[in-house]
Amino acid sequence: MTAAQHAPTWSIDRIAGAPAAPVLEEIRRLAAAAVEADGNPPLSEQTLVTLRAQDAGDRLLVFTARTPGPDDSELAGVAVVHRSTEDGAVLELVVGPDCRGEGAGTALIEAVLAEGLDDLRGWSHGNHSAAADLADRFGFAPVRELWRMRLTRAAVEESVPTLVLPEGVVLRSFVRGQDEEAWLAANAAAFAHHPEQGSMTRADLEARMAEDWFDAEGFLLAVREADGALLGFHWTKVHPGIGAHPPMGEVYVVGVTPEAQGMGLGKALTIAGIEHLHGKGLQAIMLYVDGDNAAAVALYRKLGFTRWDVDVMYAGKTPQPTL
Known part of the structure; x- marks a missing residue:
């Protein structure tokens, strides 16, 4: 047989x-x-x-x-x-x-x-x-590529510049019971063009905060020094090691509100999160980015990230017209 x-x-x-x-x-x-x-x-x-x-x-x-x-x-x-x-x-x-x-x-x-x-x-x-x-x-064909890019510990030391925050902006960690609603509003504004991230609800946030990996210390908020307004954030994550795969840090999500665009805050927040994860002794840091997001890919490459893997979304093939 x-x-x-x-x-x-x-x-x-x-x-x-x-x-x-x-x-x-x-x-x-x-x-x-x-x-x-x-x-x-x-x-x-x-x-x-x-x-x-x-x-x-x-x-x-x-x-x-x-x-x-x-x-x-x-x-x-x-x-x-x-x-x-x-x-x-x-x-x-x-x-x-x-x-x-x-x-x-x-x-x-x-x-x-x-x-x-x-x-x-x-x-x-x-x-x-x-x-x-x-x-x-x-009958399904690729319609989207979500890249995974990785930054090694050696590359952090070689390629990541010193953190410089825009004038009048300070960093602090997320405070549970205080920052949830402000963060949800900032996230919705920063990702209004991105239905997956921008539609996060309080229940979604609470579910993630209930996960073992959640660490408020690594949930970095950029606030305006004058009035405490939330301008941007970098939520980091550490994936536990599984079998032969060691623990790895992640640039989980970086967002900047529309009013803070053009200040260089996105780059500063990315560097701040990398520094936080680097300080934990992790051997690598990863992130997800759409393969066609040329500006983001260019920024991450300058910081030393390289393409590591790819997730592909498939959809039903569009029928071709009969000639």
Whole structure:
């Protein structure tokens, strides 16, 4: 018999809304195993936050793949669809390292497509060849590249200039119970053009502050010295080490309000966050940036960042007109 004939038949379960705690824990373990195997997180932070949200409702669809059998059969793969008015339907999919090449990904994609969702797009974190092949087989093509750029410890010392703040601006750390609403307003203003980041709510912020990685000391706020008005921020993050992958810092999000544009504050905040992470002894710092954002890419290159990896978003191919 051929290898294909030995492939298991997958049992696909459909879950609307947030999964129950035991299933969520299975998904977290599956994602962690994929990170250790691939070096890339298969599910975005927003997806993990939404999976835990008890009010997820019809914003969330989860499909799990298991071999037919008892209720405690091992989770082989999961597909998560996050639906929103801003982004349509966005798919993320992960198959366990020990279950790949056996049709679980195909079964999950077929279950998602059977929903008939409008404007379905999917992320491939790290854009592995298997994901690219699966996308092509189901008629999806790349529409966006999200670069991951990395700055090594040696490059920090060689390429990152000394921090110089604009006149009249000071830095301080975020204070829980005091700065939430001011930060949400500044974030919405700074990212009015960016639906994913600019639409963050108080619940989104609280969910992130509840994460183990949250560190208010590394959530840097640039305020006007005269009146304390929030002009910009650099929220840093430290990813814990997993398996052979050591801890890594992240330029999580840097934002400048419209009134503070043109002061050089974005560069200053970026440097301030790098200095903070560098002081923790981390061997590398990473960030995400859209590949077509030439100005941001140029700035990060000047600071010593190099392209390290890429996440690719796929969407259904546009039919070509018949001549």
